[in-house]
Amino acid sequence: MDIIRYADLKAAPWANGGGVTRQLAAGLGTAVTLGSGAKGDAWDWRISIAEVAKAGPFSPLPGIDRVLTIIDGDLVALTVDGVEHALEKYRTFKFSGDSDTSASLPTGALMDLNVMTRRGAFKGYATILELSKKRPHPVFAGQFAVLLQGQATAAPAADAAADDGGSEPGAPVTLGRYDAVVGSEAAPEISGRGFLAVLSIDPAGD
Known part of the structure; x- marks a missing residue:
């Protein structure tokens, strides 16, 4: 039985200074990496937890489908291709990494759980x-x-x-x-x- 300990994961700071991400697992083809991988590793799917400290735009991820869930904090206002979605804690939300996406934090900093999959290769739920x-x-x-x-x-x-x-x-x-x-x-x-x-x-x- 494999368990990934959150305390052992490495925090990767975002380039824009808005937060950090910890990777729980990732896969490329049939190969699977449990825990933090090397920065820049290629993947077909990825599961991570992010600490979001500042509002701002999401980095574009062409060809990637995303599922985002707030796991600590009250609310995020996610704007996807001009449409705003108010996401409360534990509500899952699917969207495309191709979309023009940004987030505002009306109730302050939060944490989110992310599932990302390469379209045509994997599906995430x-x-x-x-x-x-x-x-x-x-x-x-x-x-x-x-x-x-x-x-x-x-x-x-x-x-x-x-x-x-x-x-x-x-x-x-x-x-x-x-x-x-x-x-x-x-x-x-x-x-x-x-x-x-x-x-x-x-x-x-x-």
């Missing part, structure tokens, strides 16, 4: 859900689950231990805020109280 202690949430292959708020643990699924010849799953691992659990065929399970972002990266042909 984001869902925000509430965790339960009684009904663990599985994380399947091609998914990443990010703890946004609350307390939670991750553990290998019970049937994974049986498949490996064991009798019990491994001990649960405590997650910190913004830690990410990497999905797999064994489908590790997350339980607790709080909110979870489940991000899916699917090949475009699926």
Whole structure:
């Protein structure tokens, strides 16, 4: 079971001084990088968390589809091709990296979770859900689950231990805020109280 610890990620400052970005994972073809990659690495999909300190325009990303979710802070006013969208916390929003996009921060600095996919190669999805202690949430292959708020643990699924010849799953691992659990065929399970972002990266042909 792979866990990406937010505290271990490197902060990459923006060229315009408006914030920093931490990469959780990225992929190029079938190759996957967990955690921070080298600056300037090529990718077909990328998951990151940004700290946004100043209002301003977004850098253009031709050929990239984006899903943005505010995860800390109250509100962002996102203007996409002249149309303003007021995005509250935990509301996912899809838009094109080709669009002329800018953001204003009416309630101050914030953090956002970003899923970016190269059009024609991959598709990205984001869902925000509430965790339960009684009904663990599985994380399947091609998914990443990010703890946004609350307390939670991750553990290998019970049937994974049986498949490996064991009798019990491994001990649960405590997650910190913004830690990410990497999905797999064994489908590790997350339980607790709080909110979870489940991000899916699917090949475009699926």
